[in-house]
Amino acid sequence: MAAKRIAVLGFSLESNRFAPPCGEADFRERSFLVGEEICLDARAEHPAHDLSLTGFYADMDAACGGAASWQAVPIRFIASMPAGPVEEAFFKDFLENCRRDLAAAQPVDGVYICEHGGAIATHTHDPDGDMFTMVREVVGPAVPIVATLDLHCNISDEMEEAVDLMIGYRTNPHVDLYERGVEAAGALREMMAGLRPKSYRVRLPLVAPSVTQLTADGYPYGDLIKRGQAMIDEEIMNVSAVTGFAFADTPKNGLTVVVTARHDVARAKQVAIELAESAWRDRERYRPRMISVEEAAAKACAVGADASAPALLFADPADNPGGGGRGNTTYILAAFHAAGVTGCALSPFFDAPLVARAMAAGEGAVIEAAFNTGETQELSLPFTAEARVRGLFDGAFIGTQGMAAGKSMNTGPTAVLEVGGVTVVVVSQRQQALSSDYFSAFGIDPTAMRSLVVKSRGHFRAGFSHLFDPARIHEVDVLGLTSPVLARFDWRYLPRPIFPLDEDATWSPPM
Numbered sequence: 344m345a346a347k348r349i350a351v352l353g354f355s356l357e358s359n360r361f362a363p364p365c366g367e368a369d370f371r372e373r374s375f376l377v378g379e380e381i382c383l384d385a386r387a388e389h390p391a392h393d394l395s396l397t398g399f400y401a402d403m404d405a406a407c408g409g410a411a412s413w414q415a416v417p418i419r420f421i422a423s424m425p426a427g428p429v430e431e432a433f434f435k436d437f438l439e440n441c442r443r444d445l446a447a448a449q450p451v452d453g454v455y456i457c458e459h460g461g462a463i464a465t466h467t468h469d470p471d472g473d474m475f476t477m478v479r480e481v482v483g484p485a486v487p488i489v490a491t492l493d494l495h496c497n498i499s500d501e502m503e504e505a506v507d508l509m510i511g512y513r514t515n516p517h518v519d520l521y522e523r524g525v526e527a528a529g530a531l532r533e534m535m536a537g538l539r540p541k542s543y544r545v546r547l548p549l550v551a552p553s554v555t556q557l558t559a560d561g562y563p564y565g566d567l568i569k570r571g572q573a574m575i576d577e578e579i580m581n582v583s584a585v586t587g588f589a590f591a592d593t594p595k596n597g598l599t600v601v602v603t604a605r606h607d608v609a610r611a612k613q614v615a616i617e618l619a620e621s622a623w624r625d626r627e628r629y630r631p632r633m634i635s636v637e638e639a640a641a642k643a644c645a646v647g648a649d650a651s652a653p654a655l656l657f658a659d660p661a662d663n664p665g666g667g668g669r670g671n672t673t674y675i676l677a678a679f680h681a682a683g684v685t686g687c688a689l690s691p692f693f694d695a696p697l698v699a700r701a702m703a704a705g706e707g708a709v710i711e712a713a714f715n716t717g718e719t720q721e722l723s724l725p726f727t728a729e730a731r732v733r734g735l736f737d738g739a740f741i742g743t744q745g746m747a748a749g750k751s752m753n754t755g756p757t758a759v760l761e762v763g764g765v766t767v768v769v770v771s772q773r774q775q776a777l778s779s780d781y782f783s784a785f786g787i788d789p790t791a792m793r794s795l796v797v798k799s800r801g802h803f804r805a806g807f808s809h810l811f812d813p814a815r816i817h818e819v820d821v822l823g824l825t826s827p828v829l830a831r832f833d834w835r836y837l838p839r840p841i842f843p844l845d846e847d848a849t850w851s852p853p854m
Contacts, residue, residue: 347535348414349403350448350482351381352441353457354474355393355422356429357495359590359667361824361832363720364465365426366433372772374422378444381417389741391751393422395457395491398524406532416448420457424773425667431466438470438477445481453531454478454488456506457524460496461588468593468836472501479505487534489527493517494556495588497595498544508540508603511583513568515558516746516805530580533605540580541608545619546597548841548848550589551629552827553800554660554818563628570621571600574614580605584618589829590667592836598622616852623850626842631827633660633820636674640682642817647685647764647793655794656803656811661823662722663800665775669693670798673714673726674821676765679796680728685764686793690781691754693798694718695771701732701758708732712760722822730767734759734786738770744778745806752780759785765796775799778806800825 355374356365367375374392376384384392385400400415407413419441423429456478464470478488488506492498494515503509508530510523534540551564558565564586571582581603587596600618604611634642639657646652657675664670670693679687696717704710712730715723738754755772768785776797782789789795789810797803804816820828829844840848 346412346414347452348416348450349531350416350418350445350451350454351396351457352418352445353393353420354437354462354471355457355459356462357425357459357493357588357666358428358461358463359425359824360428360463360592361590362427362667364428364430365423366430369423369426370421373424374420376420378417381420382415389749389751392420393457394520395524395527396420398521399455399528402525402528406528416451418444418448425665427667428463428465429470431464434464434470438473442477442481445478449482451482451486453535454482454486455527455531456488456490458490458492460492460498460502461591463591463593468595469499469501472499475502475505487531489531489534491523491527492583492585494585496585497587497591497593498585498599498601499595503542503544507534508542508581509583509601510581511585511601513558513572515556515564516802518746518805538605540603540605541611542601542603543608543611543615544599544601545615545853546599547619547623548838548850549598549622549626549629550596550829550837550841550844551586551598552631552829552843553666553825554631554633554827555629556586557801557804563625566625567618567622571618578604578607578610579614582614582618584622590825592834594836594838596837597841620852630843633818633827636678636819636821639675639817639819640678640684643679643684643687643794644682647687653815654792656807656816657794657796658800658803658816658818659796659798659821659823660800660818661821661826662798663775663825664693664773664798665802666800666825668798668823668825669718669720669723670773670775671715671718671723672821672823673724675796675819676762676767677726679765680763683764684794687764687796688766688768688782688787688789688792689796690768690776691770691774691798692767693773694769698756698758698769698771701760701769702735702756704732706732706735712762722824728762730760730762732758733761733766736785738772740780740784742778742780744780744809746802747778747780747806757785759787776803778803779810780806
């Protein structure tokens, strides 16, 4: 029997409509893989790119008896840190290159698309739909297509119509990418053997604020995920309950349940509606609870002065680079500095010009640290203070915790500055603090600090769970491009009314 030929490609971007547009440079900084480069990273000991690809390849290799017994047909895979809309010219060029390479690779027996699903472009609400549609047009109606999606995806009609199966992540923080790649491989093998699954989708007028979307016990979204997974059986092959990404601000926003059955679409519909009804009943639980920056500074001062008190972790969800934030608002840093907080470390702060100035001064130098001299975003306010250059690094490390575990990470040239009682990790490649590695990789022992501040919304929790129980984690309410206070934004395209922005939002199950 001839080896199955499976095309592999993907486009991964979570777009924040309120953030600056992104283009080729943003993707090349993170992931820009062409052809065989996809296979090499997917099979690497410490992959630098999407672990869904790693899981897919590993399962195909194991199930088929080795890499030689199935033929990967790698096309292109690109990913950017979450940012604004992708630029039209760049995206269309990428799409056309994928079309050309995929057409040249025909025929194939199946397609795996490693996608995020939360992108917008400067010319369209739905570049992911364009991507899926292009693939279907090239391979034809009979070739099975499976896609993995971030649970912050916004699913369109075009996306659902073009592929046979969409598999959403089940965890937030996202620690199941590898497993979803494995699931995609198994499902694709079923489809290549003749299965044609049936899906049913329900979208709710519910846009959950980011800090309410954790899947740990006690969170409404976690309860929804557990209910859905309990319904998987021999007939129901996948349940994906995706919250979407509010800041994309699209007509397709809203918590969405997609249920896929192996044969019975009526069963898929029944399960999807049942889950949607439970999510809607839980809607009041999707309200953020945060503390003010003044309260955060007071808590940090207190714990800094009392060595017997348990250390605290403060998160800045409003400036989350993992949601399109610039990673450089100074509200918490300035407040902690003014309050005289001691024994504190903050990571990462994105400011390439400041890193360059620290590099020029050298380790041990005392400089006037001017934050945000090169940033034009209105919320990235300047802040200046005397600082000592504690350490300089190239930014490369292997992660050990949470979503960074086992991966090759790189923050670019990085400087560690002591700004009064706050030690700041300043990076030149924008990203969020996925784990305690974002301190320890740069000479800071997180267990020796009295408080930590992370630029992250929720993914940090998996990478700090060995150090902090949830009671010692506080989310701070400040301004930013990813603020969980949704009323602060000028929404243009969200379907209205929608909860919790509109208290009068209503929903009834489809007949």
